[in-house]
Amino acid sequence: MALTGTKTYQNYIGGEWVDAASDETFESVNPATGEVVGAFPKSSAEDVDRAVEAAKDAYQRWHLVPAPKRAGLLFRVGQRFIDRKDELTELMVKEMGKVRPEAGGDVQEAIDMTYYMAGEGRRLFGHTTPSEMPNKFQMSVRMPIGVVGAITPWNFPIAIPSWKIAPALVCGDTVVFKPARDTPMLGERFVEIFEEAGLPAGVLNIVHGGGETVGERLVAHPDVPLISLTGSREVGVRTAQNAASLLKHVHLELGGKNAIIVMDDADLELAVDGIIWSAFGTSGQRCTAASRVIAGAKVYDSLQSQLVARAEKLRLGNGLDEDTEVGPVINKSALEKIHSYTEIGKDEGAKLLTGGEIATENGLDKGFFYRPTIFADVDPEMRIAQEEIFGPTTALIRATDVDEAIRIANGIEYGLSSSIFTRDINKAFRAIRDLNAGITYINAGTIGAEVHLPFGGTKQTGNGHREAGQAALDFYTEWKSVYVDYSGKLQRAQIDPGE
Numbered sequence: 001m002a003l004t005g006t007k008t009y010q011n012y013i014g015g016e017w018v019d020a021a022s023d024e025t026f027e028s029v030n031p032a033t034g035e036v037v038g039a040f041p042k043s044s045a046e047d048v049d050r051a052v053e054a055a056k057d058a059y060q061r062w063h064l065v066p067a068p069k070r071a072g073l074l075f076r077v078g079q080r081f082i083d084r085k086d087e088l089t090e091l092m093v094k095e096m097g098k099v100r101p102e103a104g105g106d107v108q109e110a111i112d113m114t115y116y117m118a119g120e121g122r123r124l125f126g127h128t129t130p131s132e133m134p135n136k137f138q139m140s141v142r143m144p145i146g147v148v149g150a151i152t153p154w155n156f157p158i159a160i161p162s163w164k165i166a167p168a169l170v171c172g173d174t175v176v177f178k179p180a181r182d183t184p185m186l187g188e189r190f191v192e193i194f195e196e197a198g199l200p201a202g203v204l205n206i207v208h209g210g211g212e213t214v215g216e217r218l219v220a221h222p223d224v225p226l227i228s229l230t231g232s233r234e235v236g237v238r239t240a241q242n243a244a245s246l247l248k249h250v251h252l253e254l255g256g257k258n259a260i261i262v263m264d265d266a267d268l269e270l271a272v273d274g275i276i277w278s279a280f281g282t283s284g285q286r287c288t289a290a291s292r293v294i295a296g297a298k299v300y301d302s303l304q305s306q307l308v309a310r311a312e313k314l315r316l317g318n319g320l321d322e323d324t325e326v327g328p329v330i331n332k333s334a335l336e337k338i339h340s341y342t343e344i345g346k347d348e349g350a351k352l353l354t355g356g357e358i359a360t361e362n363g364l365d366k367g368f369f370y371r372p373t374i375f376a377d378v379d380p381e382m383r384i385a386q387e388e389i390f391g392p393t394t395a396l397i398r399a400t401d402v403d404e405a406i407r408i409a410n411g412i413e414y415g416l417s418s419s420i421f422t423r424d425i426n427k428a429f430r431a432i433r434d435l436n437a438g439i440t441y442i443n444a445g446t447i448g449a450e451v452h453l454p455f456g457g458t459k460q461t462g463n464g465h466r467e468a469g470q471a472a473l474d475f476y477t478e479w480k481s482v483y484v485d486y487s488g489k490l491q492r493a494q495i496d497p498g499e
């Protein structure tokens with residue numbers, strides 16, 4: 001049953017809502033109820049080309065708008081996000097499934113990022129440095145680059161677009177935005193807010209559709225020099241490969257297999273809170289989710305029983321219900337993938353402590369619900385301890401000391417987030433130095449990054465770039481070094497001695 005009739009939404013290109021070239025559509029579905037949220041165009045390469053043309057044309061003017069004025073747009077967008085926070089929050093619960101407080105947090109993250117990047121309009125600092133020669137001035141300045149292809153995931157459907165689009169716009173780039181197929185309505189609202197805030201035509205465009213058509217065309221398009229993608233490792237590798245022949249700048253934010261280490265001296269109650277939140281918050285569908293728990297011998301048994309008791313109490317349901325703690329997973333294929341990992345874990349010999357099944361009681365069968373799942377006696381090499389499941393499943397692993405715990409935590413192909421619970425300052429600093437990850441938490445779970453610090457990971461989590469914070473500016477601009485020689489004569493660097 002459709003919530004909003006059978007309305008088909010449009011793309012937004014060059015400041016106008018327009019139909020796609022083909023009549024084909026796809027539906028966005030509420031994962032808690034199976035209801036249709038709306039129908040969206042299955043756009044083709046032709047639609048992408050139109051959007052890129054509009055963004056390229058707009059770039060000619062936008063990059064010359066003074067940065068504090070570009071920031072003015074973002075300040076107005078930030079205010080509108082605040083004004084429409086409740087409405088966006090409710091829509092997010094309906095389209096993506098996360099529970100209301102978390103959906104509100106997602107919108108808040110976009111508010112924070114938009115204001116943070118708006119502030120950059122009066123900074124975008126470069127450097128001045130002395131010259132090795134007399135009467136010579138030099139500085140480095142950030143230069144905008146051109147059109148950005150922003151390809152975003154469904155798990156943070158308002159926050160992550162803001163992580164890419166706010167810095168791109170303040171830096172003077174223009175954007176073609178492809179939201180995830182599971183959350184197109186939130187993508188369309190996101191753009192609508194920019195339109196309300198006075199977006200100049202073509203500066204931000206949205207093209208709906210699949211990765212294999214819209215995403216791939218953006219990556220292949222010669223007039224899109226920047227691609228920022230948050231998605232799976234597989235799609236990330238393909239994106240980098242396809243973009244390589246054009247030497248595009250590619251920012252990739254891919255998977256995680258994040259661990260929480262609990263040392264024998266930890267505050268166990270706090271660790272249990274951190275694990276439950278990090279493993280089952282957003283139904284485990286965060287790149288930063290804790291899908292492994294590495295525990296010392298003395299705390300292992302107690303931790304295991306407390307975690308099981310807490311997980312079994314978590315209330316599954318529609319995120320619109322006040323008492324729901326865990327919402328659905330995004331779609332049927334995610335549900336099937338998550339369940340297949342339960343089978344894999346059992347076959348590998350891990351001990352299933354709780355969960356491990358699709359929840360169907362009290363109408364949950366209308367949506368895609370999976371019971372919070374905990375495996376114990378997990379060997380670090382098992383697939384459930386190595387591969388990203390992206391669901392409410394976590395694996396308990398034993399470690400004898402901090403060295404072994406860190407070795408196990410690092411023994412994966414990813415490197416996004418990491419955490420250690422300990423009261424020992426020496427162990428905490430060892431972990432900060434030795435955990436090979438883009439983020440390390442001390443005495444907190446693996447989730448909850450703030451917008452003014454760099455976000456991203458090591459190893460197969462990405463390709464070395466970071467988003468958020470000042471680090472994002474390095475992706476959306478290029479450095480230019482400027483030398484001004486006011487000596488009135490030829491001065492040769494490295495050759496002529498200074499006076």
Ligand code: UN1
Pocket residue numbers: 109155156230285286287288446447448449450
């Ligand atoms: C993600 O799952 O890709 O730190 C982003 C966190 C959130 C962002 C997660 N602020 O968990």
